[in-house]
Amino acid sequence: GEDVEQSLFLSVREGDSSVINCTYTDSSSTYLYWYKQEPGAGLQLLTYIFSNMDMKQDQRLTVLLNKKDKHLSLRIADTQTGDSAIYFCAARPYSSASKIIFGSGTRLSIRP
Amino acid sequence: DTEVTQTPKHLVMGMTNKKSLKCEQHMGHRAMYWYKQKAKKPPELMFVYSYEKLSINESVPSRFSPECPNSSLLNLHLHALQPEDSALYLCASSQGVAGNLQGEQFFGPGTRLTVL
Numbered sequence: 001g002e003d004v005e006q007s008l009f010l011s012v013r014e015g016d017s018s019v020i021n022c023t024y025t026d027s028s029s030t031y032l033y034w035y036k037q038e039p040g041a042g043l044q045l046l047t048y049i050f051s052n053m054d055m056k057q058d059q060r061l062t063v064l065l066n067k068k069d070k071h072l073s074l075r076i077a078d079t080q081t082g083d084s085a086i087y088f089c090a091a092r093p094y095s096s097a098s099k100i101i102f103g104s105g106t107r108l109s110i111r112p
Numbered sequence: 113d114t115e116v117t118q119t120p121k122h123l124v125m126g127m128t129n130k131k132s133l134k135c136e137q138h139m140g141h142r143a144m145y146w147y148k149q150k151a152k153k154p155p156e157l158m159f160v161y162s163y164e165k166l167s168i169n170e171s172v173p174s175r176f177s178p179e180c181p182n183s184s185l186l187n188l189h190l191h192a193l194q195p196e197d198s199a200l201y202l203c204a205s206s207q208g209v210a211g212n213l214q215g216e217q218f219f220g221p222g223t224r225l226t227v228l
Contacts, residue, residue, distance in 0.1 A: 031215055042116075042202055042219040043155065088154055098143065098168060098209035100217060102154035 002026035002093045004103035011109045018076040020106045022089030027070060029091040033100065034063065034074045037086045046074070046087075081110050115139075116220035118203050124226045127193060133223045135186040135203030143209045144186040145217060146178055147202040155202055161186060162209045193227045200224050 003025045012018045024032070030051050035043040049056045049063045049072070056063045062075040076083055089103040116137045125131050135144065143162045147155035160168035161180040175197075177189040186203055204217040 033216060035219075040224070042118075042221040043204075045216050045218060048216050092215050097215060098160045098162065099157060100215065105152075105154055 002029060002091055002101040004089055004091050004101050006087075006089050006103040006106045008104065009107050009109070011111060012079050014079060014081060014110050014112055016079055018074075018079045018083065018108055020074045020076075020087050020089075020108065022072040022074075022103055024070050024072065024089075024091045024101075026091065026093045026095075027067070028094035030094050031092040032063075032065065032072050033090040033092070034061075035088040035090060035102075037088065037105070038084075043088065076108075079108075079110055084108060084110050116203055116205055116218050118201075118220035118223050120223060121221070122224045122226075124228065125190065125193065126228050127195075129193075130189070130191045132190065133188040133201055133203075133225075135188075135220055136184055137205040137218070138184055139205060139218070140183075141205035141207055141218075142183060143206045144180060145204040145206075146176075146186070146188050147204065147219075149200040149202055149222070159188075160209070167209065190225075193225075195227050198225055198227045 006022045033048040034046045036046050037043050060077045064073045086105040086107050088105045090100045092100045119134045146158040149155045157170050158172045159178045164180045175192050179187040200222045202222045203220040206217045
């Protein structure tokens with residue numbers, strides 16, 4: 001089945017760009033998502049990308065997809081303290097349209 | 113309205129209690145989900161309802177009983193829980209589960225459950 005992996009921690013300076021990386025194993029995954037979770041809150045959908053796209057940009061967020069390497073990244077430009085959160089990468093396997101498989105989450109901390 | 117609401121926000125219950133968690137969405141979504149999330153872990157899928165019918169049960173113990181009274185509401189009935197069931201319970205909804213849909217799931221804020 002699908003397996004999604006992320007590094008656990010990332011620390012960046014305020015104002016710099018953050019890049020959170022994710023790898024997945026199922027090349028048939030059709031949609032890939034990024035969710036943000038602040039402490040004590042639910043998951044907020046930030047953006048998603050369809051598997052036939054290489055890049056998607058939405059304001060400060062840029063998603064890059066390398067389908068050959070099964071690698072997904074989320075770049076946050078001009079990182080602010082409000083960006084501190086856990087970021088989950090998730091993949092939707094073609095074989096199971098009702099399930100999305102989450103990575104373990106990357107905790108982003110911002111230093112002044 | 114692009115919101116999924118959940119009540120209560122916090123719940124403390126004893127192992128002999130019966131309680132229910134509630135979830136509501138008014139986005140016209142036809143798929144609804146229950147997830148369990150332990151601290152510092154990703155959400156784990158428990159149940160999926162599609163068009164008000166249970167389509168996935170991820171081998172969840174019978175002390176958790178889901179119910180979908182209509183397309184906007186989803187309940188999770190709790191009975192005889194164990195302390196290890198303490199977690200954040202998240203509800204989500206999506207347009208549907210057909211393969212041609214984007215399938216993005218919208219999450220509620222969760223119910224923080226503590227079992228004593």
